[in-house]
Amino acid sequence: MLSKKTQYAFHALVHLAENVDKGPILISEIAQEKNISIKFLENILLELKNAGILGSKKGKGGGYYLMRPPKEIALAKIIRLLDGPIALLPCVSLNYYERCENCRDEAVCGLNEVMGKVRDSALKILENKTLKDILTRNS
């Protein structure tokens, strides 16, 4: 399961994407709208900013905004940033690989093979679906 942090991030990003034309959006507005602790959300948005996904403006009239159009922000990127590996096992992770401590040879490990396929099937979706694809439907 994705952590609350990542879940909150997605909801916040959706709100920002749905209001791209309104200039910087307040943390407090997002927090209220999406029912998220404001202080926790603050940390999350900051992390997204430091990763170059969000921009911000301080002072009156400030807030957060997307640095790129929603269709250019892949879901996989957000997950990896806040949650780490998408794969179910360290030994099949593309970005956070770790050697398996429990098997002799990954090259012939059937678990490794199957979990690699699960990873691929998840990535096929998560690398291609973007913020744009998770905006509210039918609206």
Add this chain to the structure above:
Amino acid sequence: MLSKKTQYAFHALVHLAENVDKGPILISEIAQEKNISIKFLENILLELKNAGILGSKKGKGGGYYLMRPPKEIALAKIIRLLDGPIALLPCVSLNYYERCENCRDEAVCGLNEVMGKVRDSALKILENKTLKDILTRNS
């Protein structure tokens, strides 16, 4: 990522599957073979037994054994038992569903829709692949 518990369970089950013809297998043998803490493994095997996946025999000549042939034990079952939900979000979990606290209506939530697809693609593999499919390749 799967917990160590689930990872250990898979490796242990593979060992049991690869030795089905040798009668009950000792916890200690599995622990040594797969490099797992024996006491931790003890708890895991017990849980698998209580779930009806393994059987056991006490005393000399005792040990653990599979209750069904490897090809009848789906990977999804093991994951759900020891790790819980396979889905990335509570609101798309089939077995551990929880209402989303951060969106107004799941029926029109795009995140819900995409994560549902990720779940389906993972389940398509994990429900159909069994212990038999994760035995050591080329042997």
Add this chain to the structure above:
DNA sequence: TTATTAGTCTATCTTTTTTATAGGTTTTAT
């Protein structure tokens, strides 16, 4: 029938991760 073997059960403990909060600092618009 006793000693040994091996799983059973329950509790606890340690460490890590997750989730959340607190409070001061800096920047910007008016």
Add this chain to the structure above:
DNA sequence: ATAAAACCTATAAAAAAGATAGACTAATAA
């Protein structure tokens, strides 16, 4: 100047993960 709002760092509380301990029970063999 003042107020608004993000920035930053630290810490704390809670939960989960990972691991260990030890007494108990059942089966087997001598």
